[in-house]
Amino acid sequence: MYYKEKHTRITHIYAYKCMKNGFKVTAERTGGKMIEKDIEKYLVRRVKQMGGLALKFVSPSMAGVPDRIVMIPKGTLYFAELKRPNGKPRKLQTAVHRLFEKLGFHVYVIDTKDKVDKLLRGENFEF
Structure with missing residues (x-):
């Protein structure tokens, strides 16, 4: 191990x-130390304050899906993969993210509260 x-x-x-x-x-x-759960709670709270939804995404038929489906008013929808600071997605998660991107959906890997804020302000960031 x-x-x-x-x-x-x-x-x-x-x-x-x-x-x-x-x-x-x-x-x-x-x-x-910040853990993934702290960042996830922060995302959910901030999206709710904007009048949107950050729904937990669990797919019994497909492994590696992102953690949250984020819906912002005026029709904005994207997926969020939450990680602890400096955490990286597993290979399977990265493959699923690429599949979703091919289908036209944005998948963001978020590992800090600052990235949550940047995303909700519509700013781009490295992921």
Whole structure:
């Protein structure tokens, strides 16, 4: 088992134990580090403030789909893949993102709150 996989597994076990005992798992509880869940909550809150929806996307028939379908008023729709800071999509996720792009849909990989804000302001950023 690689160190990264082992570290991720330990982090997930820690998060599960915290939730089981009634603690919220936030950046403060993970040594000040931002986790994917924090960025996802921020995206959902900001989209809601704009009058839009950020729906959880789960597809039983296809693995690797983005985390959220984001719908902004006036007909804007795109997909968001949330990652912890400096996190990268897996190969399968990247392949699915390319497929969605071929079909004409934008898929954004978001790993910071700043990227959430830039996206919702309509600014481009590297992903």
